[in-house]
Amino acid sequence: xxxxxxxxxxxxxxxxxxxxxxxxxxxxxxxxxxxxxxxxxxxxxxxxxxxxxxxxxxxxxxxxxxxxxxxxxxxxxxxxxxxxxxxxxxxxxxxxxxxxxxxxxxxxxxxxxxxxxxxxxxxxxxxx
Numbered sequence: 001x002x003x004x005x006x007x008x009x010x011x012x013x014x015x016x017x018x019x020x021x022x023x024x025x026x027x028x029x030x031x032x033x034x035x036x037x038x039x040x041x042x043x044x045x046x047x048x049x050x051x052x053x054x055x056x057x058x059x060x061x062x063x064x065x066x067x068x069x070x071x072x073x074x075x076x077x078x079x080x081x082x083x084x085x086x087x088x089x090x091x092x093x094x095x096x097x098x099x100x101x102x103x104x105x106x107x108x109x110x111x112x113x114x115x116x117x118x119x120x121x122x123x124x125x126x127x128x
Contacts, residue, residue, distance in 0.1 A: 072087040072089060075087055076106070076109040076110055076111060077111050078093075078096070079109070080095070081095070085111070086109075
């Protein structure tokens with residue numbers, strides 16, 4: 001259909017054309033989605049995967065099982081709230097960021113060597 005044809009149409013005709021196009025597009029989108037889901041199901045079948053990926057597919061998840069990481073011992077603690085600790089990995093907790101901005105140094109919050117088993121670590125790695 002040419003642009004001139006569209007411009008010559010009145011509002012009612014254009015609106016009917018719009019509704020018809022919307023219906024056709026919805027049908028095509030649904031058909032395309034079904035086709036993609038069918039292809040995805042074929043790609044994620046357990047017999048085509050190996051090892052951990054097959055296990056993930058069998059359990060119905062789309063991801064491989066998470067790797068087990070060793071427990072990380074906290075290295076820093078909040079002296080105002082000793083159960084709040086940080087391992088030194090990842091984003092710094094709010095209490096530490098605030099203390100560093102007020103002029104403290106990271107070393108001031110270090111847990112002394114050999115003291116990791118105290119009740120300070122009972123709360124685990126809390127980012128408060």
